Amino acid sequence: MLFINRNRRLSQEGIDFHQIDKEWHWDNFIILQAFVASMIFLWINPSMTNYPIWNISGIISCILFHIGLSEPLYYCLHRLLHSSYFFQQYHWLHHSSKVNHPYTAGHATFLEHLLLCVIVGVPVIATTLIGHGSMIMFYGYFLVFDFLRCMGHSNVEVVPCRIFDTLPILKYVIYTPTYHFIHHKDMKTNFCLFMPLFDVLGKTLNKISWDLHREMHSNEGKKAKAPEFVFLAHGVDIMSSMHVPFVFRSLSSLPFSTKLILFPMWPFAFLVVLVMWAKSKPFLLTFCHLRGKLLQSWIVPRFGFMYFLPFAKDGINNQIEEAILMADRIGVKVLSLAALNKNEALNGGGKLFVTKHPDLKVRVVHGNTLTAAVILNEISQDVKEVFLTGATSKLGRAIALYLARRQVRVLMLTQSTERFKSIQKEASPENQNLLVQVTKLQAAKHCKTWIIGKWTTPREQRWAPAGTHFHQFVVPPVFEFRTDCTYSKLAAMKLPDDVQGLGTCEYTMERGVVHACHAGGLVHLLEGWTHHEVGSIDVDQIDLVWEAARRHGFKPV
Incomplete structure (x- = not known):
């Protein structure tokens, strides 16, 4: 949870798709230990009736066996695994993870898992054989160990370091994430299992x-480095709100789709949503780096359906405004508004905030x-x-005006003659006749290129002729x-390599692919542009932004 722990992170690197895929089967050790433990348990006591609960x-015996047997045995085996032969054959896999993560603990070769079974099994078996076994000891030791x-x-x-200040001897009794982090940076030191005493x-x-x-x-009390770029997203629904790394890292690394495993978690997620609404603070979702710049995604605790509730308009704008002011305060350079956060009816594509706060240092961008x-370059x-x-x-206005410049006839579906006339007048006199108002879908029954900017039902799609392509x-x-x-x-671009x-993954997008408006904000940052991109789209800027995106390594999907 980056919004809680970012000031205590040991490595500031993010965990990428490559590491997630390598550690996909991190739970193999649980399966192996459960199998081995079951066999030993049945061997020691086939009837399984003589063990007390407590x-x-x-x-006490289990703890003493752990200190006297498991700790020194692990220390010796671990040092052996760091010898040239064993490291190259077996232990390199564990150290191939760039950033430590709890799942990294289970990322190892089969030999290492077998050795760990011995380490974790010695205290349990020894305690049981001397007649002091219990159910709490058996399960408790495995849980504490893992x-x-x-x-x-x-x-x-x-x-907390205060624990070591109060009782200095604890330094040698329990290790810390920092202690083991050093081992992954300097592999000739800090070999212990849990007790630094054996390294001493x-x-x-x-x-x-x-x-x-x-x-x-x-x-802990210091401010974290301010990101150069923030993408301000919002929730879509309860199910998709669980598409975050701190719920299931594996699922969030794949394009979002509804999984059966998520249904039992829905009530809990709903309670979290209620807390988010009550707290009403944007929080940090994820981060990455591009060209040495820190990029972060914040999420506003509001969901898609709320944007269409008239009474929720002011509350949502207040949340977005607070996020913008927070970004301005900490030194963010560009803040990009996602999806409905820049809805025209809500805040005029972000224009409301720029008008209200003319001295903003952060650049507000709708992208x-x-x-x-992206849409225009898809059209042949x-x-x-x-x-x-x-x-x-x-978007519809900008697309229509741009296509008219390309001498394309645009059938514009709208019931508002006034708004149509206003857009038509923006076109040059010689191109105005290429913009045609239509009020019914039947008008497009011979047109094979549809650009959908408003929800179209399957029934309405029937008016398209066979062979139509829907942008x-x-x-x-x-x-x-x-x-x-x-x-x-949906319009999207692949991030630079x-x-x-x-x-x-960004919602339903493939790995390394973001919505075009997200990419638009990144281009704004990389180009160092100092203007706000809010309100109506400047048609003259479309080709300029496209060329800048391609120059920086963004690719069309």
């Missing part, structure tokens, strides 16, 4: 272990100039007529009902 002497392993591989320092005895203790631990805690460019140069719904919207900029995208037609996805630390 036995205090068994707990918890400490995962804690040590965390990328966040969670152990083996003379492999890294000298900076405690100083770095204290330094991490001294950072729709690049969205228009030999197309002479298109049918456009959502024709008087911000679209409507959220959510229309149902792909016609099997004899083709459909474009040198993006780092990206491990989350």
Whole structure:
């Protein structure tokens, strides 16, 4: 949860798709240990009837066996695995993860998992054989063992240094995430399982272990580095709200789709949503780096349906305004508004905030100039007529005017003659006749290029002739009902190849692909433009933004 722990992060790198895929089967050790433990349990006591629930002497015995047997055995085996042969054959896999994560604890070869079974099994078996076994000891030891392993591989320092100041001996009894983080940076030191005492005895203790631990805690009250770019998103619905790394890292690394495993979690997610609404603060969702610039996504705790409730308008704008002012305060350079956060009816494509706060240092960007460019570059140069719904919207207006310049006849579906006339007057006199108002879908029954900017039902799609291609900029995208037609996805662009630390898919987009408005904000930052991109789209800027995006390595999908 970056919005909670970003000041305590040991490595500022993000976990990318490559690491997530490598660690996909991190839970193999749980399956193996459960199998081995079951076999041993049945071997020691086939009837499974003699174990008490609780036995205090068994707990003490288990701890003593752990300290006397497991810790030194692990220390010796771990050092052996770092010898040239064993490291190259087996242990390299564990150290191939760039950023420590609790799942990294289970990312190892089969030999290492077998050795770990021995380490974790010795205290349990020994305690049981001397007659002090209990159910609490058996399950408790495994749970505590795995918890400490995962804690040590965390990328966040969670152990307060005040504990060590109060009882200095604890430094040698329990390790910290910082302590094990050092081992992954300097692999000749800090080999212990959980107790640094054995590194002291083996003379492999890294000298900076405690100083770095204290330094991490001294950072807690400091401000984290301000991102250069923020993408201000919002929730779509309860189910998609769980498409975040701190729920299921694996699922969030894939394009969003409804999974059966998410249904039991829906009530809990709903309660979290209620808390978010009550708290009403934007929070940090994820981050990555591009060309040395820190990019972050914040999310406003509002969901899609709320944007269409008249009484919610002011509350939503207040949330967006607060996020903009917060970004301005901490030194963000560009803040890009996602989806409905820049709705024309809500805030005029962000113009409301720029007008209200003329001294903003942060640049507010709706990114729709690049969205228009992506859609327009999908349309073949030999197309002479298109049918456009959502024709008087911000995007619809820009697309219509641009196509008229290309000598394309645009059938603009709108009931508002006044708004149509206003757009038509913006075209040059010689191109005004290319913009044609239509009020019914039947007018497009011979047009094979449709640009959908307003939700179109399967019944309405029937008016399109066979072979029609549907371009679209409507959220959510229309149902792909016609099997004899083709459909474009929402306007999107693939990020440059040198993006780092990206491990989350943006809603339904493929890996490394973002919505065009998101890419538009990034281009604004990379180009160093100092103007706000709010309100109506400047048609003269469409080609300029497209060329800038391609120059920076963004690719059409």
